[in-house]
Amino acid sequence: MxxxxxxxxxxxxxxxxxxxxxxxxxxxxxxxxxxxxxxxxxxxxxxxxxxxxxxxxxxxxxxxxxxxxxxxxxxxxxxxxxxxxxxxxxxxxxxxxxxxxxxxxxxxxxxxxxxxxxxxxxxxxxxxxxxxxxxxxxxxxxxxxxxxxxxxxxxxxxxxxxxxxxxxxxxxxxxxxxxxxxxxxxxxxxxxxxxxxxxTQQFRVQAGPAIQHWLTAFGTAGQLLPQPQPDSTFDLRIYTDANQLYAHLRQQNQRYGLSRLVATADFPYTLDGKTYYVETENFKQPWDKNMDPNVAWAERPKTIDEVGSIYTVQGFDLNYVGVILGPSVGYDAQHDCLAIRPERYEDQEAFKQRRDVTDPAVMAEMQRQIILNSINVLITRGRQGLYLYASDPVLRRRLAQL
Structure with a gap:
């Protein structure tokens, strides 16, 4: 190990x-x-x-x-x-x-x-x-x-x-x-x-050009491209069962270390000392508590039993990352792309009103961009692999078809 x-x-x-x-x-x-x-x-x-x-x-x-x-x-x-x-x-x-x-x-x-x-x-x-x-x-x-x-x-x-x-x-x-x-x-x-x-040189995600392009299109524009051919240097998998994803991720953590599960901010969480959970179709794990004042969340071995967020992993390298896309990330069948739903995003602090922005259209685009940015941050954490699961059933089926 x-x-x-x-x-x-x-x-x-x-x-x-x-x-x-x-x-x-x-x-x-x-x-x-x-x-x-x-x-x-x-x-x-x-x-x-x-x-x-x-x-x-x-x-x-x-x-x-x-x-x-x-x-x-x-x-x-x-x-x-x-x-x-x-x-x-x-x-x-x-x-x-x-x-x-x-x-x-x-x-x-x-x-x-x-x-x-x-x-x-x-x-x-x-x-x-x-x-x-x-x-x-x-x-x-x-x-x-x-x-x-x-x-x-x-x-x-x-x-x-x-x-x-x-x-x-x-x-x-x-x-x-x-x-x-x-x-x-x-x-x-x-x-x-x-x-x-x-x-411009990519040092973290050890993937070939096809997977790099797929990740960029998905994380920055919400595009759903055909899943690239398997890459010997990077393990990209799409799951229809969050428990199976988590089981495989724990195996990789045993083998290589520094493998963690993260999720978009679509599940309730409050800084009140209580335990809150990421829950989706027969899966339930606690959000990170991140109580150590000196050691980062990703570096503490026991955090394999928690779900991290953009605020615990941004800027860090993981070996493998499992990402759960929450209810704010759905499927737009008309345009065959991600449908971003700001009203389902649970990070209320992210959308705290700005006095200098009054145009609803501008506000909506800002909200969409922030959620896309959070997806991009999460899916680009893993050096050796990304395991992806969507809680929205329609998006989950479309991802499986890719």
């Missing part, structure tokens, strides 16, 4: 080998940082890329280099004040684990955006280099729950930083309060010198 614990942490470890392209990008960004080091105007470097293209790995290496260089008097980054920000509690845990195990890194170098913004606003000084992972999760409106009173977290981080390195993937936005319309990122960054790159 391969132990799951610490595999996700190992993936982001600074000593993890980089590809040739990733190595070149790290060096290019370090040159960018040196050119703009403590200049009056904030400079920004944006890394775009789909899930699994190694964006977080690049950031982890950059943080390690910068934090080690701050202790070297002959380095251009000597005594640098650098931070990594991420609006994702599970990823914060992982980065802090890494920092606690590596010389030159400190756990306090990693935090969520709001504490950083509030602290530096009071200090009236700017940090040197701020790396922002999963920047598509940054808030674009005030949020009492996160104690953020301003209107856009990136705008505030720009005020408090000399250099910002951020990674952004528009297909992973999951809530109205962190919704980035197509032109918003461009508008926010317009006043600043900005350089942009895009990572």
């Amino acid at each position: 391969v132990r799951a614990h610490n595999q996700a942490t190992a993936k982001l470890a600074p000593d993890q080998a980089l590809s040739t392209a990733q190595t070149a990008l790290v060096q290019h960004i370090l040159t960018f940082c040196q050119q703009h080091w403590r200049q009056p105007q904030t400079a920004v470097f944006v890394i775009h890329g789909a899930a699994g293209t190694g964006k977080s790995v690049v950031l982890s290496h950059l943080l390690a280099v910068l934090q080690q260089a701050r202790q070297q008097p002959d380095s251009p980054f000597y005594q640098g004040d650098n931070h990594l920000l991420i609006n994702h509690p599970e990823m914060v845990k992982t980065y802090k684990q890494i920092a606690g195990q590596r010389a030159g890194l400190r756990k306090k170098d990693v935090e969520k955006p709001t504490p950083f913004i509030n602290r530096y606003a009071k200090l009236q000084q700017r940090a040197d280099v701020v790396l922002v992972d999963e920047a598509h999760l940054l808030l674009t409106q005030s949020d009492r729950y996160n104690r953020f009173d301003q209107t856009n977290q990136l705008t505030e981080i720009l005020k408090e930083s000399h250099i910002i390195i951020l990674v952004f993937d528009a297909t992973q936005m999951l809530k109205f309060k962190s919704y980035w319309p197509q032109q918003l990122l461009t508008q926010v960054l317009a006043p600043y010198p900005t350089e942009t790159t895009r990572l």
Whole structure:
């Protein structure tokens, strides 16, 4: 049996080998940082890329280099004040684990955006280099729950930083309060010198082009393409029985570790300490409780007995992932595609009203996109395989026909 614990942490470890392209990008960004080091105007470097293209790995290496260089008097980054920000509690845990195990890194170098913004606003000084992972999760409106009173977290981080390195993937936005319309990122960054790159090589999903295309069409556009021929490097299976899916997934967890069951946010869940369940046709398993403050959900062996969500697995690599599509995901027979039903989506926080959006058609499209994004996040978690089940019986039959 391969132990799951610490595999996700190992993936982001600074000593993890980089590809040739990733190595070149790290060096290019370090040159960018040196050119703009403590200049009056904030400079920004944006890394775009789909899930699994190694964006977080690049950031982890950059943080390690910068934090080690701050202790070297002959380095251009000597005594640098650098931070990594991420609006994702599970990823914060992982980065802090890494920092606690590596010389030159400190756990306090990693935090969520709001504490950083509030602290530096009071200090009236700017940090040197701020790396922002999963920047598509940054808030674009005030949020009492996160104690953020301003209107856009990136705008505030720009005020408090000399250099910002951020990674952004528009297909992973999951809530109205962190919704980035197509032109918003461009508008926010317009006043600043900005350089942009895009990572395209897929490092997570070890599948051939046909399966990669099938996953992209399904997760980003809701298209139902014929199921590709079997791929020796990736195990794609569609199930008509959730219990059978779960049994096979547990077998893979025994063999390879880091295999987990996840579901769309279509089943009731409340943060009140009680146990809530994902239930569908003769299947019932508890939602994740995620009570460990230090270890990410995916890395705890006992979570094979739970069902994870987009909020517990976004940004993580699994070996095998089982995905249950809930009632918000049905079948559109007229167009032979997924039918997205926002009224069946149980994550009410995701659709919390925005004061700046009043057009019902725009609102409906935002809701549809968020649910599609959540599907995309879930189906792209597995390195070696995806097991898929639809709770909607009509969609389940159509998927089986593929």
